[in-house]
Amino acid sequence: MAKISIHGHESDQPTNTPFTDNDTSSVLPSELETSPKECEPPSSENHHAGLQAAIETALIMVSLILVALLLPRAKGPDGISRYKDLVSLLSTHSLFQPHSRFSLIGPSFSTPLLLIGEPLGHPVEWVCFYNLLLFSLCLLLSYILLRNYVDRGLLRKFFLVLICGSMFIANLGTYYGETFTALCVGFGVFVTFRRFTSVGGWIAVILGAANTPATLVGLTLLVLKNTFDSKRLRYILVPVLTAGCILLEYQIRRGSIFNTGYIGDHGPKTVMPYSGLPDFSYPFFFGLLSILFSFGRGLLFFVPGLLLPIRKTLSKWQHQKINLYQVYTLWICFVIGLILTYSRWWAWDGGMHFWAPRFFLFASIPASFALAVRLIRYKEASLGVNMLTLVIFCLSAWVSVNGAAFQVPSIGHVLPRVCSQKHFLLYPLCVYTPEYSPLWQPFVSHPHISQGQMIFLIYSLLVAAYLVAPLLIHLLKQTWDLAKQYDNMNLKQWQF
Numbered sequence: 490m491a492k493i494s495i496h497g498h499e500s501d502q503p504t505n506t507p508f509t510d511n512d513t514s515s516v517l518p519s520e521l522e523t524s525p526k527e528c529e530p531p532s533s534e535n536h537h538a539g540l541q542a543a544i545e546t547a548l549i550m551v552s553l554i555l556v557a558l559l560l561p562r563a564k565g566p567d568g569i570s571r572y573k574d575l576v577s578l579l580s581t582h583s584l585f586q587p588h589s590r591f592s593l594i595g596p597s598f599s600t601p602l603l604l605i606g607e608p609l610g611h612p613v614e615w616v617c618f619y620n621l622l623l624f625s626l627c628l629l630l631s632y633i634l635l636r637n638y639v640d641r642g643l644l645r646k647f648f649l650v651l652i653c654g655s656m657f658i659a660n661l662g663t664y665y666g667e668t669f670t671a672l673c674v675g676f677g678v679f680v681t682f683r684r685f686t687s688v689g690g691w692i693a694v695i696l697g698a699a700n701t702p703a704t705l706v707g708l709t710l711l712v713l714k715n716t717f718d719s720k721r722l723r724y725i726l727v728p729v730l731t732a733g734c735i736l737l738e739y740q741i742r743r744g745s746i747f748n749t750g751y752i753g754d755h756g757p758k759t760v761m762p763y764s765g766l767p768d769f770s771y772p773f774f775f776g777l778l779s780i781l782f783s784f785g786r787g788l789l790f791f792v793p794g795l796l797l798p799i800r801k802t803l804s805k806w807q808h809q810k811i812n813l814y815q816v817y818t819l820w821i822c823f824v825i826g827l828i829l830t831y832s833r834w835w836a837w838d839g840g841m842h843f844w845a846p847r848f849f850l851f852a853s854i855p856a857s858f859a860l861a862v863r864l865i866r867y868k869e870a871s872l873g874v875n876m877l878t879l880v881i882f883c884l885s886a887w888v889s890v891n892g893a894a895f896q897v898p899s900i901g902h903v904l905p906r907v908c909s910q911k912h913f914l915l916y917p918l919c920v921y922t923p924e925y926s927p928l929w930q931p932f933v934s935h936p937h938i939s940q941g942q943m944i945f946l947i948y949s950l951l952v953a954a955y956l957v958a959p960l961l962i963h964l965l966k967q968t969w970d971l972a973k974q975y976d977n978m979n980l981k982q983w984q985f
Contacts, residue, residue, distance in 0.1 A: 538642075545645040548952055552652045553625050555948055559941030560662050560893055562617035566842045568664030571596045572616060575603060587743050590750030594738070595669035595700040598623075620668040621661040627672045634680050638810040640865075646956065647861040653952045654860060654885040655853035656791055656845050659892025665843070666700055667850040673697025674704070675854035678711065678819050682811040691727055699734040702749070703834070703848075707826025714822045718815055756835055757913045764917075769833035776832035785920040786838040786846040788828075790928055791888055793881045794856030795824070798874065802866045820855035827851065838920050841904060841913060844896035844927045845888075860885060867960045872967045879960060886953040888928065893949065894942045895931050905930060 564572055574589045575596045584593070599619040606615030628648050635644060651657050660668045677693030680686045698708040709728045716724045736746040743750060751768065758765035763772060782789055789796075803814040831837045831848050839847040863870065863878040870878070908919040918925045924933055938946070 542641065542645065544955075545642075545649060548955065549628070549645065549648050549652065552649070552948070552952065553621070555945050556652075556658065556661055556893075557618070557621055559945045560658075561939070561942075562614070562662040564613065564617060564664040567591065567666070567840075568617075571664055571666060572613070575600065575616075576612075579603070584741050585744070587748070588750075589742060590754070591666060592700045592702070592735075592738060593742070594696055594734070595666045596664075598669070599664075617662065617664055619664060623669060623672060624657065624661055627676050631676045631679060634683055634686055635811070638683055639813065640806075640809065643861055643865055646864055647858055649952060649956060650794075650857040650860045650864075650885070651853065653889050653949045653956075654794075654882065655857045655889055656847075656850055656892060657853055658889045658949075659844055659896045660847065660850055665847060667847050670697045670701040670704060671851040671854060673700070674708070674711075674823060675820065675851060678823075679816055682816060691724075695727060695731045695734065698728075698731045699738070702735045703830050704823070704827060704851075705731060705735070706830045707823040707851075710822040710826040711819050714819055754835075756840075757916070759914055759916050761917050764835075766835055768835065771833055771835050771837060773832045776834070776837050777828065779920070780828055780832055780837055780846070780849070783838070783921050784923040784929070785926040788846065788849060788852060790884065790926075791845055792849065792852040792856040793884050794858075794860040795821075795852060797856075797859040797863050797878060797881060799859050799862045802862055802869060805869070806866070817855055817858060820851075820858070824849070824852045824855065841909070841916055841919075844892060856885070864956055864960055867963050872964070872971060875960060875964050875967065879957065879964060882953070882957055882960075886949070886957075890946055890949050891928055891931065894938045894946045895936055896927065905934065 570589070571591050571593075574586055574591065574593055577586060578584065578593065578597075579600070599616055602615045602619055602622070603612050606612035609615070628651075632641075632644055632648070657668070657671075673693040674697040677690045677697060679690070681690035681694075683690075694708070698704045705728065708731055712724050712727045716722060739746045739748055753767050755765055755767035755770075763770065763775070779786065781787055784790065799817065800814055803817070806813070827849055837848070839845065839849075860878070860882055863874070864882070867875055867878065904916075904919055905925050908916050908925060919927070919930075923929050
């Protein structure tokens with residue numbers, strides 16, 4: 490047994506045993522030291538694991554192809570601004586854009602798509618593939634880099650839940666910047682735990698956070714947690730370099746390090762008492778409650794996987810070369826920073842032009858990871874935890890289906906008419922009430938969906954059924970065992 494250093498911590502892990510798709514979490518450490526022949530599972534188990542790997546890989550690939558072929562794409566209002574900034578940069582060859590409010594870090598990586606699309610006469614359509622292409626490449630690279638460090642079955646289920654059980658699916662057809670930030674920070678942190686990709690991972694984190702300056706608080710909390718875990722002060726350079734990138738872009742593009750592009754920015758005056766005020770003017774307490782619990786934008790409904798307990802499960806999971814719970818806690822620190830920051834922002838809900846709390850897209854990463862862990866380790870969980878997992882998975886699957894089938898990145902299709910009338914006076918109805926919430930409003934209005942969206946909806950439900958079927962079967966067995974315990978009680982002996 491060799492000692493492997495994980496960011497300053499040492500853990501005993503077998504270094505000469507390759508990762509397979511077989512579950513070895515129930516094997517005792519002493520049993521792992523037996524001869525290779527004693528550790529090898531029967532050939533039927535190898536065949537089952539290989540078949541499962543092939544099915545899940547095919548499901549991931551087909552999902553991404555169907556997203557590209559069937560789901561609608563549109564830049565969205567914020568995406569239009571980013572697109573114009575990129576076109577202006579390429580046409581004028583000048584970075585100075587004093588009236589722009591968005592970073593060019595993320596959009597700049599979509600330049601090849603724009604250059605391909607312009608000669609073909611469809612630059613917008615090509616650029617709208619950017620987030621989907623970025624998402625696909627991120628899954629591929631992270632699997633290649635981590636497949637020998639993390640259980641491969643966990644990685645595959647993690648990816649499937651991200652596709653068919655999170656907010657990501659509705660963001661892949663837009664040109665918004667949250668996808669770039671979420672992927673760079675989320676998977677960048679993940680690959681930093683692999684020794685030879687640590688520097689590259691932190692560079693991705695810096696670029697992702699600099700693309701959305703409001704994430705700097707979350708990044709600082711993440712880095713502080715990692716610094717205390719590893720006892721290495723060098724990680725403090727990460728938020729410092731990120732802040733430097735942000736200020737440098739302010740200076741170059743707007744002429745001042747103090748010009749964020751949002752000076753005096755505010756929304757319409759609605760029936761809510763604190764509406765119409767600029768910048769970080771929203772009362773923190775009300776913003777915090779709204780971000781967590783509002784029916785139309787609350788994280789409780791859009792990323793319920795954050796409620797799942799996984800610490801004990803990950804601590805008992807052998808055969809991992811990466812401290813997965815440390816990765817998870819770093820993600821959670823970033824989410825906490827986002828909540829603390831946006832609780833004061835007047836547009837904490839993500840704005841009226843989008844279907845979900847898009848500023849918190851990153852939260853889908855730890856939520857999906859927790860769901861994947863629980864879907865694999867269901868045999869170790871109690872009846873109550875498995876029932877909670879089932880409920881949360883069903884809600885998460887509905888979030889994905891709802892975003893794919895009923896969300897179109899155009900205000901005319903996202904908001905019920907009553908919420909946009911009279912200069913958005915009644916807009917809070919779509920944020921706070923269940924009847925007008927984008928998650929539940931389809932049951933009220935029964936909107937029409939295209940044939941392609943219907944096909945993807947059915948496919949998503951089939952993938953969800955594949956993921957949850959083993960848990961559901963085990964839950965029925967646990968319920969039956971519990972029922973037999975009560976049946977063994979002699980009820981005739983009971984008296985009032």
